[in-house]
Amino acid sequence: MTQKDITFVADFLTEHFNEAPELYNRKGKYFNVERVGQYLKDEDDDLVSPPNTEGNQWFNFLKNSTHLKESPLLFPYYPEKSLHFVKRQMEGVIDQCLQKPADVIGKSVHQAVCMSLYKTSQSEDSTQLFKLPFLWNDRTSNMHYVLFTMLENSISKIYILRRSTDTSRSVSNGILAVEFGNFLNNSINESSDSRSVYYSCLDAHFYDDETVTVVLKESVEQEGKERILAQLPLS
DSSP: OOHHHHHHHHHHHHHHOOBOGGGTTSSSOSBOOOTTHHHHOOOOSOOSSOOOOTTOHHHHHHHTOHHHHTOTTSOOOOTTSOHHHHHHHHHHHHHHHHHHHHHHHHHHOOOOOOOOOOOOOTTSOGGGTEEEEEEEEETTTTEEEEEEEETTTOTTEEEEEEEESOTTSOOOOEEEEEEOOHHHHHHHHTOOOOOOOOEEEEEEEEEETTEEEEEEEEOSSOSSOOEEEEEEEOO
16 A cells, blocks of 8 residues: 555544544444445434534524424425435325325326237237337327337338327327338439338437438348438328
């Protein structure tokens, strides 16, 4: 160890492990524990070295304010407790606050429509089929859209699901699939090559109410796969 290392350790011990006569009646060592570590212990016991709040501007401000001192909006302060204790207290308060809205919202939600997209056997992992769900709400026409792909059986297709948000209108639900095939390859390369090159969708988002932006890649296994950014009119 260098002299600098020894000095650093000595300064640390001097600062955090001074003798504490007020702790002599307690079991264990007669010095304060490191001040940061005591806050991280997952225990309900009081801190060995609680912070000194004397002269703290925030506490003085609360003490002198009649309204704030009794306000239920302020989280109570526990100067003798660790952060783990305070965290558990706060989680309990937050859970209590969220319970009533959860009950009210849960009772108000109901199924509007059920549409079968695909069927799988019990041996298949159905979570791998549904990818890239992106939601878009067109406030002008009161329409709600969902973009998604199903990779297992249609890697070159992107699906667009439409539903009206206005329950008074008689607009039917719609779903369509857009397939990216070799026509796209020919239009880019301006070639008469008729090889079938399909593209899978890496990502898809609505650009605005009338345009969908997609990022595509070639599905064939080869180096230098093309990446294509395409914008499609929703119409």
